[in-house]
Amino acid sequence: MLKNDLVLRAARGEDTDRIPVWLMRQAGRILPEYRATRSRAKNFIEFVKSPDLACEVTIQPVDILGVDAAIIFSDILVIPEAMGLPYQMIEAKGPWFEKTIQNKNDVDALHIADENDLRYVMEAIALTKKELNDRVPLIGFAGAPWTLFAYMIEGSGSKTFSKAKQFLYTQPQLAHQLLEKITQSTINYLKGQVKSGADIIQLFDSWAGVLAPHQFYEFSLKYISKICDAIQPLAPVTVFAKDAHYAIGEIAKIKCNTIGLDWTIDPATARAQAGNKTLQGNADPCLLYSDEKTIAAETKKMLSAFGSQRYIANLGHGLYPDIDKEKVKFFVEFIKNYKP
């Protein structure tokens, strides 16, 4: 039995006696402890593949920041790798794939991954679950199929992801075949995560925002929905489609529990569109550069706008690496002590 199950209760729509909070990228470079653990691995890929190191950095923010959930340290690109497209993480540049997907032969050659291809994640989750000792829930995650597809076509980050979008416009059938393979791999992966101990799952559609709405519905939300159908019977699911501001009403129709919101979304507008789904978010990550007075004032506005039920406080994007850890602690404490 979890000692603190506030995040799960909020996700399931049950009453919570205070607003729970965790932060995207809480296991990250803002913590000196993270940087120390990170330096013990020879590179990012080895770091991700070391269950003991992943466990360490996953638990650090629970101890240091006092957040109400841990999120397993990993990377969304482990799925493309498990399917047959290895990547490197290049310092200050981001991910880079030597091989990308160009045609039907490339798609056909991809393997449908399952939990056995990703044993290191399963081990990291099992180990973390044990070490957490039921203090808080453990969040598992995956990239949404469109976001993984975008990297697999483009081969790296991009401002426009125009190659990946071109693929959708010019080879829609092949795009669907690839998305289907990614979706099947992701379902297998997330089932394994839940079996290994993840209490709740988040899907990150980091590049939803580059799509036109009709493309988001056809090439992204359709596959997110398939994953929710498969996973929601096993664990609550959060869908975070960054910058898909127009889609909240449609996301509310699929079998997810919680909708993640970026910092451009007005809380009242989101509530009006999200039906009875729980909402998560959405402070501007740059707010944490402010003084405590400003953080308190803006956070209070956010909490009172979302209300205290069916709500999980978070940022609207991941923590930026140069944010002062003390400001993050202040933000977390402010939320935990907030009385409506």
Add this chain to the structure above:
Amino acid sequence: MLKNDLVLRAARGEDTDRIPVWLMRQAGRILPEYRATRSRAKNFIEFVKSPDLACEVTIQPVDILGVDAAIIFSDILVIPEAMGLPYQMIEAKGPWFEKTIQNKNDVDALHIADENDLRYVMEAIALTKKELNDRVPLIGFAGAPWTLFAYMIEGSGSKTFSKAKQFLYTQPQLAHQLLEKITQSTINYLKGQVKSGADIIQLFDSWAGVLAPHQFYEFSLKYISKICDAIQPLAPVTVFAKDAHYAIGEIAKIKCNTIGLDWTIDPATARAQAGNKTLQGNADPCLLYSDEKTIAAETKKMLSAFGSQRYIANLGHGLYPDIDKEKVKFFVEFIKNYKP
């Protein structure tokens, strides 16, 4: 008297017997003729500062693509330069400033620019106006103050513009002083553009989307509104605040004529929020990678959703440089021949 004043008529809310169309970045790398003219300048800055070359590339898309307006070839960063911050345009990387704004001394040292600091733009406009020979209107433009501010603090492009946003949170008064100086410079500049022959003005808030809504209203829209107050008595004004999806209703309250929309905005939603303002946009730039059948089908959907009045067809962002010129011509022709 203009032979084709459809863009102006639409901007003023007057009846148009067909939908006018022009394209952001129509004077650009998609045209071999542009690349030929470009190669005659030693670098980008010299290109921008050569009225005869700017005139040539401004008129090319009118001749080659058949668009209903020309937009003067220039760069939004000529204002920071005229205020005292020179920049370079680095191939495949974008703009880079050697000196950036850090403190009050830096802000105080900036010059308030006027048309005399930007004679080369005035000359380019006057020359282009003459060479266009009243075939179509000439669009003048400037960057919105927040977008210029963002470059002046950050010193280059950025995914998050977190330094510029940090400045807003930590030095709001100084931010307002800098924005005020940029605004005054921009008003002087745009008055000069209209006097030199620009028939209509567009403001580009390219980085509106990184701001939280409360910041957009306080640090961006306020200054856009000041510019509109000063310029709209002289020429119609279009405001394009990319990714500020939440702000259409607020932009509709200021003294602009037309609201530019990026490709994530649903036309019907925008109509409902924009009152009697004219709308401009918003095809996905990647649509032009498609075959003609797909371009026709998607464009038809867009045109019928916006309706034929108070509407100027365009993309939701600038043309991407690797788009086939024939596809652009097809898109323009399709719009010009469209019957509701």
